[in-house]
Amino acid sequence: MIAMPGKPPIGKPDLERLRVRFGKDGRLAYLGHLEVINTIERSVRRAGLPFSVGNGFARRMRIQFSQALPVGAASSCEYYDLYLTQHVEPTQALAALAAATPLALAPTQAAYVAGRVPALEAWLTRSHWSVRLLGMGDAFEPECLDEALVRLRERGSIDFMRGDKPRTIGLSNTLVSWEVGSCAEELGMRAIDLSLDTRSSNLGALRPAVLIDAAFAQECLASTSLDSMRVLRDDQWHEGEDGGRIDPYDVSIAVRAR
Amino acid sequence: MRLAREDRFAQIEPLLGKVLHPARYLDHEWGAQEQQDGPFHVCMIYADTYEVGQPNLGIAILYNELNSAEGISCERAYLPWVDMSALMRERGVPLLSLETSSPVASFDVVGFTLAHELVVSNVLETLDLAGIAIAAEDRDEDDAFVIAGGPSAWNCEPLAPVFDAVLLGDGEEEIVDVARCIRDARAEGLSRQEILLRLSQVESIYVPSLYEVVVDETSTRWGYAVPKKGSGAPEVVYKRCIPDLAATEPVAQRIVPYMGIVQDRFAIEVLRGCARGCRFCQAGMTYRPVRERPAEQVIEAVTDGLAMTGYDECSLSSLSTTDHSECASMLNLLNERTRDLGVRVSIPSQRLDSFGVDMASAVSGSRKGGLTFAPEAGTQRLRDVINKNVTDEDLERAARNAFENGWRRMKLYFMMGLPTETDEDILAITAAARRVLEIGREICGRPRKGKGGVSVSISVAVFVPKCYTPFQWVGQLERDEVRRRQQLLLQSAQDRDIRISYHDSDVSVIEGALSKMGRKGFEVIREAWRRGCRFDAWTDQFKYDVWLEAGRAVGVDLEEVATESFDLEARLPWDHTSPGVSKGFLQREWRRALGGVTTPDCTMTSCTGCGVCPSLGVSNRIAGDRHAR
Numbered sequence: 001m002i003a004m005p006g007k008p009p010i011g012k013p014d015l016e017r018l019r020v021r022f023g024k025d026g027r028l029a030y031l032g033h034l035e036v037i038n039t040i041e042r043s044v045r046r047a048g049l050p051f052s053v054g055n056g057f058a059r060r061m062r063i064q065f066s067q068a069l070p071v072g073a074a075s076s077c078e079y080y081d082l083y084l085t086q087h088v089e090p091t092q093a094l095a096a097l098a099a100a101t102p103l104a105l106a107p108t109q110a111a112y113v114a115g116r117v118p119a120l121e122a123w124l125t126r127s128h129w130s131v132r133l134l135g136m137g138d139a140f141e142p143e144c145l146d147e148a149l150v151r152l153r154e155r156g157s158i159d160f161m162r163g164d165k166p167r168t169i170g171l172s173n174t175l176v177s178w179e180v181g182s183c184a185e186e187l188g189m190r191a192i193d194l195s196l197d198t199r200s201s202n203l204g205a206l207r208p209a210v211l212i213d214a215a216f217a218q219e220c221l222a223s224t225s226l227d228s229m230r231v232l233r234d235d236q237w238h239e240g241e242d243g244g245r246i247d248p249y250d251v252s253i254a255v256r257a258r
Numbered sequence: 259m260r261l262a263r264e265d266r267f268a269q270i271e272p273l274l275g276k277v278l279h280p281a282r283y284l285d286h287e288w289g290a291q292e293q294q295d296g297p298f299h300v301c302m303i304y305a306d307t308y309e310v311g312q313p314n315l316g317i318a319i320l321y322n323e324l325n326s327a328e329g330i331s332c333e334r335a336y337l338p339w340v341d342m343s344a345l346m347r348e349r350g351v352p353l354l355s356l357e358t359s360s361p362v363a364s365f366d367v368v369g370f371t372l373a374h375e376l377v378v379s380n381v382l383e384t385l386d387l388a389g390i391a392i393a394a395e396d397r398d399e400d401d402a403f404v405i406a407g408g409p410s411a412w413n414c415e416p417l418a419p420v421f422d423a424v425l426l427g428d429g430e431e432e433i434v435d436v437a438r439c440i441r442d443a444r445a446e447g448l449s450r451q452e453i454l455l456r457l458s459q460v461e462s463i464y465v466p467s468l469y470e471v472v473v474d475e476t477s478t479r480w481g482y483a484v485p486k487k488g489s490g491a492p493e494v495v496y497k498r499c500i501p502d503l504a505a506t507e508p509v510a511q512r513i514v515p516y517m518g519i520v521q522d523r524f525a526i527e528v529l530r531g532c533a534r535g536c537r538f539c540q541a542g543m544t545y546r547p548v549r550e551r552p553a554e555q556v557i558e559a560v561t562d563g564l565a566m567t568g569y570d571e572c573s574l575s576s577l578s579t580t581d582h583s584e585c586a587s588m589l590n591l592l593n594e595r596t597r598d599l600g601v602r603v604s605i606p607s608q609r610l611d612s613f614g615v616d617m618a619s620a621v622s623g624s625r626k627g628g629l630t631f632a633p634e635a636g637t638q639r640l641r642d643v644i645n646k647n648v649t650d651e652d653l654e655r656a657a658r659n660a661f662e663n664g665w666r667r668m669k670l671y672f673m674m675g676l677p678t679e680t681d682e683d684i685l686a687i688t689a690a691a692r693r694v695l696e697i698g699r700e701i702c703g704r705p706r707k708g709k710g711g712v713s714v715s716i717s718v719a720v721f722v723p724k725c726y727t728p729f730q731w732v733g734q735l736e737r738d739e740v741r742r743r744q745q746l747l748l749q750s751a752q753d754r755d756i757r758i759s760y761h762d763s764d765v766s767v768i769e770g771a772l773s774k775m776g777r778k779g780f781e782v783i784r785e786a787w788r789r790g791c792r793f794d795a796w797t798d799q800f801k802y803d804v805w806l807e808a809g810r811a812v813g814v815d816l817e818e819v820a821t822e823s824f825d826l827e828a829r830l831p832w833d834h835t836s837p838g839v840s841k842g843f844l845q846r847e848w849r850r851a852l853g854g855v856t857t858p859d860c861t862m863t864s865c866t867g868c869g870v871c872p873s874l875g876v877s878n879r880i881a882g883d884r885h886a887r
Binding site: 026027028030031032034035038039041042043044045046048054059060061071072100102104228 | 280286287288518565566568
């Protein structure tokens with residue numbers, strides 16, 4: 001049986017729940033989560049879809065988003081669940097949304113899921129990230145990055161600042177695995193790719209930039225410069241009780257969850 | 259120096275991860291004009307951050323007009339916040355436009371909107387970051403023409419040395435005329451000076467460099483401006499006035515920002531001008547006559563605008579929306595159309611009477627937040643002086659009506675330092691608040707524990723005399739006296755359900771000085787900017803002492819300037835520009851103010867002789883019947 005962590009779904013049983021996958025690309029990678037939410041909500045209104053409106057004080061659109069993506073991170077796999085008062089063919093809905101959404105946030109897939117599956121934000125617990133690091137000094141070796149990550153995991157947690165507030169994130173549960181690629185060249189700078197698999201829970205989610213910054217503060221990399229990094233979230237799943245990864249559109253899960 | 263037109267976003271992109279709110283610098287918003295083929299390029303600038311400038315309806319109107327004109331393209335630029343501008347200077351990146359990320363210094367025309375007095379240091383900062391010479395006389399032949407307009411252009415003398423031309427009045431046709439004039443003159447191979455001379459012949463365009471300042475016994479210490487001999491520039495430049503608002507495009511706001519902006523909603527201008535005649539109000543004098551958009555045009559435009567933008571809120575914007583002759587039917591129809599879409603309709607302020615409350619009820623639905631009224635002064639005597647034609651009974655009736663309709667919080671706007679004000683007037687502010695609170699408690703009861711009770715907030719601004727108002731001759735109240743009266747106000751409240759807030763008297767001094775100074779004021783502004791003043795409208799950035807020091811450095815005592823009165827017959831620094839309201843009318847209004855005699859609204863009674871209609875060849879255009887109320 002699927003656990004139902006976090007917020008329950010917001011839809012009434014008679015509403016259609018359309019799950020939409022979308023990307024966050026190019027310069028719009030620098031949008032914050034609230035900015036993405038506002039933009040998508042306005043896109044839905046422009047698309048003319050029969051969206052449902054809540055009855056609360058603020059009368060907001062019934063829509064739920066997957067977990068926040070850090071500012072500066074791109075993605076090809078963000079999701080929202082939109083509650084509709086009438087059935088619209090998913091292909092038609094997708095076309096209407098695509099025509100009304102900025103290209104860099106364009107929807108790529110839409111399908112209905114059962115009304116009672118858990119809310120996306122807490123349900124999607126696993127992410128895969130592709131990170132490209134740029135502008136390391138000549139002394140940099142990929143093995144050093146690997147070594148720094150091993151040490152960090154042994155230490156168990158990272159202390160960092162978010163704005164002016166100190167934060168700590170545990171690594172034993174959030175950092176699932178990583179793979180360091182080989183060195184390449186981009187824009188006249190040394191580049192290296194890093195593949196990351198992370199897990200989130202109500203204790204927190206590991207941001208790739210936090211991990212990389214902490215790695216470059218390790219002794220083995222402390223003297224190595226880093227110009228910038230590009231972060232892309234390229235997959236999200238729910239992690240089942242058996243550790244298996246479940247696709248957000250997996251219909252059987254939706255049925256089992258009812 | 260004119261820079262090359264090229265996309266330089268690649269220079270900004272690496273900085274985005276290092277600054278606050280990178281969404282300020284992204285562009286590519288829904289509705290932005292991506293095609294920027296020109297070949298004549300204009301950049302409109304609001305010299306503050308994106309979230310402050312983007313909601314400006316004036317820029318939105320001009321942006322659309324220019325982009326729909328043949329052969330002309332228009333982009334936007336805003337002033338980067340201090341973190342970004344520091345990084346840009348460090349890396350040698352000039353200010354860029356949003357749409358194509360081209361250097362602002364590559365444009366043919368750069369236009370500023372002057373929304374308030376405190377924007378002056380940001381204008382200099384913007385030009386400097388762009389790499390455009392701050393003083394017009396230092397610009398090269400090929401440099402952009404720097405122009406300005408907007409509500410604070412009415413005394414633009416302190417910034418006159420910066421601008422090649424200033425547009426007075428309604429800008430939608432004027433801006434296109436200016437762009438075409440410069441484009442055609444460039445094509446003819448005219449020199450910069452010849453182009454300026456030609457611009458001065460365009461209706462409502464003031465070219466400051468063609469005027470010289472004369473100080474004599476008929477003037478104030480700031481002198482008055484007269485056309486230079488042989489320039490052919492008009493002695494008085496009158497504002498441009500669109501006779502019929504309904505003939506203009508109603509949907510101005512088409513760009514949907516990504517980030518939260520200060521007025522994050524679809525706004526439509528339902529009327530322009532206000533003839534209520536409040537004697538402190540510059541907009542009330544300079545935007546005359548009153549021109550209403552018909553209700554059916556508003557409703558159609560709101561429907562189209564919401565579908566086009568996806569906003570979930572629309573604002574019926576104007577100086578006095580509830581004065582619109584078709585306000586009630588307009589709001590009811592809009593509510594009907596948007597009821598099931600989670601769309602909220604809002605109006606910026608309420609008239610202080612039962613009709614105002616009815617209209618507030620019409621837009622609030624079941625949501626009853628706070629309700630705002632502006633009595634402006636505490637006593638009837640002072641309200642008569644300022645021509646705020648409301649009575650204590652109006653306030654009490656409006657409050658009773660509001661509490662009976664479910665509101666629990668009331669906000670009242672007042673001003674301090676109005677001409678003839680006494681301590682009695684100050685104490686009457688809190689007395690009015692207490693009376694409103696009593697009415698609220700009488701209707702709603704008084705819960706034993708804080709929550710759910712009624713409350714009244716008072717916001718008290720410091721009165722700043724503005725040009726082209728009947729109070730343009732008076733001096734501002736001295737800073738220490740403002741503070742004493744603020745303390746008097748605080749001490750008189752004596753009820754924890756009355757909350758008082760008031761404006762910073764320091765900011766008001768600088769605002770007052772900037773409103774009064776003539777062309778020599780430019781030296782003060784430039785010195786203040788050199789000493790680090792910018793973003794003066796941001797409380798955490800405003801540096802009062804630096805402004806005073808800058809003034810002293812160039813021989814100007816800003817506190818003295820702000821409090822100085824002018825002789826009623828003196829020639830004023832701004833007399834060579836005119837919104838159409840005659841000086842005689844303003845003088846008469848000043849005398850009536852001193853006698854406590856009020857003047858009615860000419861849209862509800864007969865002509866009051868302000869002079870706008872005959873001098874500009876226009877008249878009030880009321881869609882329905884205001885007398886029917």
